[in-house]
Amino acid sequence: MIEVQNAIKTFDGNQVLKNVSAIFEAGKTNLIIGQSGSGKTVLMKSIVGIHRIDSGHILYDGRDITIMKRKQLNQLRREIGMLFQGSALFDSMTVLENVRFPLDMFSDETEDEKDRRARFCLERVELSHAVDLYPSEISGGMQKRAAIARAIVLNPKYLFCDEPNSGLDPKTSLLIDKLIQDITHEFNITTIINTHDMNSVMEIGENIIFINKGEKAWQGNSNEIYDTGCQPLEDFIFASELFKKIKHVHSSNK
Amino acid sequence: MNAIEKVGEYASLMYRTITKPDRWSIFWKQYVNEVKKQGIDSLWIVVIISTFIGAVITIQMVLNTENPLLPTYSTGLATRDTLLLEFSSSIMCLILAGKVGSNIASEIGTMRITEQIDALDIMGVNSANYLILPKITAFMTIIPCLVLVSMFVGIIGGYCVGIFTDIITVHDYEVGIQYAFIPFYVTYSVIKGIVFAFIISSVSSYYGYTVKGGALEVGKSSTDAVVNSSVLILLFNVMLTKLLLT
Incomplete structure (x- = not known):
């Protein structure tokens, strides 16, 4: 399990992460979603330790990486696997x-x-x-x-995936999503996926965190996402006609 | 970023680079690969340039020493000392800064912008040590060979002038290149070569490693690497000459 506690990160006076707290559970596909520029990549890079947060804590099964020295961090990183956007x-x-x-x-x-x-x-x-x-x-x-x-x-005990579906066709995207989910369940990995692909959200979103303007605006799973009461999230997810129709069908079936 | 910050960043990178490798077996593999890439692959350019410059220096020396008061061997002597003292170390390293320096900066820069360096860091690998140390050590160990080859073929280039033209006789040239030979000049040249090799490989690695942006920035970092390496070579050339020859 990875726990983020009150993470704040500022770049050149611009606060990109505003007191973000979240829990990413083991054996589940945890998704970070949000618009471009919302701070989700900064959050992921902060969790991995590429960026050092200004304040707050990031705990890997109780081990706080914000107070770790480089050597300790390198030791921990051997328990981490990461899939980059460009491979x-x-x-x-x-x-x-x-x-x-x-x-x-x-x-x-x-x-x-x-x-x-x-x-x-x-x-x-x-x-x-x-x-x-x-x-x-x-x-x-x-x-x-x-x-x-x-x-x-x-x-690895922890797997990070940064936009795993970018540049892929829908069928291949689905294959990659399923592969990540299967591996997560098979090896009981704490997987965190950074994405804005709504297909992924619907298919494998077991724990979804929505970041809006640097703040955590919503947390839930793919079944709860149709009715969140969170306007920025609704605007983000149901921006396309296709997803508006899916929402409509989902509401009608209820 | 100002110059002092850059120097600090460079020093910090070198501090991370010059440490014990995580795995010696991988380091040696990288080292051999770099020796081939930076040394063996540079041999042809060293041979070609040194031969022709050796020939040109000889011809110009003949033309500039056409004085009955000067001994006939002065051409060979001046050619030898020019090659040994300056050309085979300083000028050759300036040329290699262009070839090797731009290659290092663009290779590491491309790895940076395609997140390959981030991937190494995430794995817990000391990316600076893994990528840069083999380049620095390989270039510093292969440069004495390149300097010696340059001296040798440069003198052969001058010799060819004696053989194929009637500007100078082979005998006069042979006497000149043997006259008042000071072996320390070779050592001096090799020492300079090793220092310049460190400058070229470390400065170019720094510019590649710290690149931010895309392909355009990689190109710019490559140019900056060559320019700054060249300026530092000239600066250290003066300092080393003062230190070692006076």
């Missing part, structure tokens, strides 16, 4: 080498064991056929899957 695979390495990289850096297993573990993760994301290809030789969806394999190769 962030290393260009100079093949897919297999990318997935093996965290093992090479931190594991004392034998070469064979590392290889087996990396191949198992690639099999889990259905990329066994692409092990010897370079990131530039595979599609965006495959890159995302390779990045997921790399993120889970060290059996």
Whole structure:
């Protein structure tokens, strides 16, 4: 479980996070949603420790990263897997080498064991056929899957996904969403997904946090999202005609 | 950001860079790769430039020392000392700042803007140490070889002038390059090369590592890396010459 307590973050006098508190539960897909510029990426980067918050606390199962030294933070980070918006695979390495990289850096297993573990993760994301290809030789969806394999190769306790569906077609997006959710349940990971893809929200939103202008405006799950009473959230979700119709159908069925 | 802040940021980056690698096996792999990329792949440009500059220096020395009071070997002597003292270390490093420096800055800069460095940090890897230390150590260890190769082929370039033209005789050139030879000049040149290699690799890494934005900024950081490395090389050239030769 990850707990954010009264997080405040300011950039050049502009308060981007305004006293945000939230709990992200283990074994659930926790979503951070919000408009572009709302502060959701800053919140995620603060949780991961890329940004240091000005005040407040961020607790990983009781361990406060805001008071950790760099060495301690690096130790904790070995329990973290992260999927970046652009995949962030290393260009100079093949897919297999990318997935093996965290093992090479931190594991004392034998070469064979590392290889087996990396191949198992690639099999889990259905990329066994692409092990010897370079990131530039595979599609965006495959890159995302390779990045997921790399993120889970060290059996992380915490998984962060920054806009996992950006640049992907709806079908591939769905596959990625399901994959993340399955892995979360399978390995009981605390997964935090930063997204503004409403399909993801509806499909895998087990715990959703809506950030509006740097503040937490709502928290719930995908079943509760149709009737939140939170106007900024309603404006955000039901901006498109499609989702207005879905809401209408949902209300009629009630 | 002002100059003092930049120096502080550079020092802080070097503090993070110059530490024990997380895994020596990975470090050596990276090191060998960098030696090839920065050293072996730069060999051709060092050979070509040194040969032609060696030849040109010889021709110009002949033209500028056409004086019956000067001994005939003075051309070889002046060519040798110019190559040993200045060309093979300082000028060659200025040229390599363009090739190696821009390569380092753009490579690390691209990794920064595509979040590959963030990915390393999130994994708990010391990204500065992992990316920069092999580049610095590789360039500092390969530069003496490049400096020595440059000296050797530069002198061969001058020798070719004697063989293929009638501007100077081979005998006069041979006597000149052997006359009053001071071995410390080679050591001096190698020391300068090592210092300049550190400047090129560390300054370029700094500009790449701290880039913010997109492709345009990577290009700008690459240019800044070359310009600032070159200025620092010139500055340290004066300081080292004063320190080592006077």
